[in-house]
Amino acid sequence: MYDSNPTLEGIKTMDESKQGSVLFKEHWQETLALGGKRFYIESYGCQMNFSDSEIVASILNEVGYSPTRNVEESDLILINTCSIREKAEDTVRKRLRFFETIKNQRPGTVVGVLGCMAERLKKKFLEEEKLVDIVVGPDAYRDLPNLIGGAEDGNRMVNVLLSREETYADISPVRLESNGITAFISIMRGCDNMCSFCVVPFTRGRERSRDPFSIVAEATNLFENGYREVTLLGQNVDSYKWENPETGERVNFANLLEMTALVHPNLRVRFSTSHPKDMTDEVLHIMAKYENICKYIHLPVQSGNSRVLEMMNRTYDRPWYEDRIRAIRAILPDAAVSSDIITGFCSETEEEHQDTLSIVEWANFSMSYMFFYSERPGTLAARKYTDDIPEEVKKRRLQEIIRLQNAVSLRHNQADIGKTFKVLVEGNSRKSDLDFCGRNTQNKMVVFPKKEGLKPGDYVMVRVKDATSATLLGEIV
Ligand code: 5AD
Ligand code: SF4
Secondary structure, three states, rough: OOOOOOOOOOOOOHOOOOOOOHHHHHHHHHHOOOOOOOEEEEEEOOOHHHHHHHHHHHHHOOOOOOEEEOHHHOEEEEEOOOOOOOOOOOOHHHHHHHHHHHHHHHOOOOEEEEHHOOOOOOOHHHHHOOOOOEEEOOOHHHHHHHHHHHHHOOEEEEEEEOOOEEEEOOOOOOOOOOOOOOOEEEOOOOOOOOOOOOOOHHHHHEEOOOOOOHHHHHHHHHHHHHOEEEEEEEOOHHOOOOEOOOOOOOHHHHHHHHHOOOOOOEEEEEEOOOOOOOOOOOHHHHHOOOEEEEOOEOOOOOOHHHHHHHHHHOOOOHHHHHHHHHHHHHHHHOOOOEEEEEEEEOOHHHHHHHHHHHHHHHHHHEEEEEEOOOOOOHHHHHHHHOOOOOOOHHHHHHHHHHHHHHHHHHHHHHHHOOEEEEEEEEEEEOOOOEEEEEEOOOOOOEEEEOOOOOOOOOOOEEEEEEEEOEEEEEOOO
């Protein structure tokens, strides 16, 4: 799913940071000249999965595999999967049937399933989906070369061991599908929250934080290679915590944010996802202190009703969430907040659904990711509650929320008309080569006519002239 001649910036290993990207390019070409193999990878689901695929690419590169965008010329086909909703799993099954046709044309091609579905279904995958040769869980990617070797010898291979330590801290990801300007850095893995609807704690295991110095080194390396924005990624970044095993020195998320912001004033820092129960004022004050920490917080509410939140095991209620929003408004008056929302959770009444509508309005979310509840086998909710809201009702409630959120987003964006924002140029706009696009600090996409000499990676001041619910339209001032 990426260029067969991938962007070479930012793909060096950490200790090669002084050597420049040319060395790496030569190494890559050498690999191919030696008759190296090609792999093809598709990723589904959250940003963490996309980030994991970049770690996988790095591990495969070490053993002589280079990436290809053309599945038909690959020796190894990998699919990095998501289990969060049933629909995501259905999509993967369809793709696997397509890969089977490729495998029939090219016997010897190895097909592997990575990620959350691999973890959830384990051996069952090999038995049910006979076309799969290897099944690898999110903590077992270092074992890939060994598993591929076994598959090449005609065996079906599985490693779905979850780890309490693995953070892939020493692996420098190969940036796939990169624009060369913005990159994701994984800062922790797993999740210790037990939201009753969520399969993630079962598929990604216990929460663990990565060594902060390896994070800062990765950010520095990216900056030196022309990147201008990093997003620190984790299921629940606010519970990031690391302790130096030798000195006992502790680093929390606020400290990590500050360390990353100090890499360079021209390196923007974003993060995702925050959990309302853990988001501290300390983090908000650090955000206020540094101009290059973007004023944008993704703070999933899930439901606007306290009884439903309790059943979801979110460990906060509506007043707590409102208090967090008030703290953001007080400390960061210009920050945008976005959310995730689930409609039709077990036993949700019409009145409780109205509470979700009202919090969208009250919190003035700049945007939301909205879903209807999909029961996942093995989760707390699947075991304790009945999935009793009919699908038509779930979908109708979802439509109501989407309609309201679109109106709130439009209002949010229209309020920006006349304002001027600092925008990081990311590249051509999707609709026209005459326009650039880039984001402002609030994570809003801004589209504006190009100017001579301006290029991706530059910062530019843009005045907003018009707005839709998804985009700001402006011109350079
Ligand atoms: N059904 C629907 N949506 C879900 N999410 C997580 N689990 C489910 C589920 N079982 C949503 C939540 C979460 C986002 C990543 O996906 O809103 O924040
Ligand atoms: Fe799932 Fe909740 Fe963890 Fe997010 S915080 S990954 S919703 S269990």
